[in-house]
Amino acid sequence: LTEQGLVSVSEGCPKLQSVLYFCRQMSNAALVTIARNRPNMTRFRLCIIEPRCPDYLTLEPLDTGFGAIVQQCKDLQRLSLSGLLTDRVFEYIGTYAKKLEMLSVAFAGDSDLGLHHVLSGCDSLRKLEIRDCPFGDKALLANAAKLETMRS
Structure with missing residues (x-):
């Protein structure tokens, strides 16, 4: 399934609530379209094979696309x-x-500030998996008590 195929699935499957997608590339435009098409999404798992891979069309970070996913999919x-x-x-x-x-x-993020935003804003967060990210101990220790599971 290509990126365009995933967009087509999001357009044609109104009951789609869960996605697990492994790919070599992704664009912000595709993520924005998927978010707009499927605001009822409850699980979105995107695994790009190459670490730190940017939007392959613009070479920008994928912040805008994933931002659209969390803004549009209110029940995520x-x-x-x-x-x-x-x-x-x-x-x-x-x-x-x-x-x-x-x-x-x-393989994401710039500093502790990113993790601080998540841990202070996501009151329902119970499980956190972090691999090869630049987050230090300060943000984790300040909010670790509310997590049931954390893997690093």
Whole structure:
């Protein structure tokens, strides 16, 4: 299934609530379209094979696309992020993903500030998986008590 195929599935499957998609590339435009087409999404897991891969069309971070996912999908409970992502996407997650229970992040973010946005904004967050991210202990320790599970 190509990126365009995933967009087509999001257009043609109104009951689609869960996506697990492995790919080599992704664009912000595709993520924005998927978010607009499926605001009822509760699980969105995108795994780009190459770490820190930007939007392949613009070479920009995928912050805008994942920002659209968390803004449009109000009932999102599970989110897996990958690709080139800055602290801005974590600000979007902390601001909009109020029902998020599980977050998985790999090779993403700039600093502790990104993690701070998530941990202080996502009151429903119970499980956090972090792999190869620049987050330090300060933000984690300040909010670790509310998590049931954390993997690093």
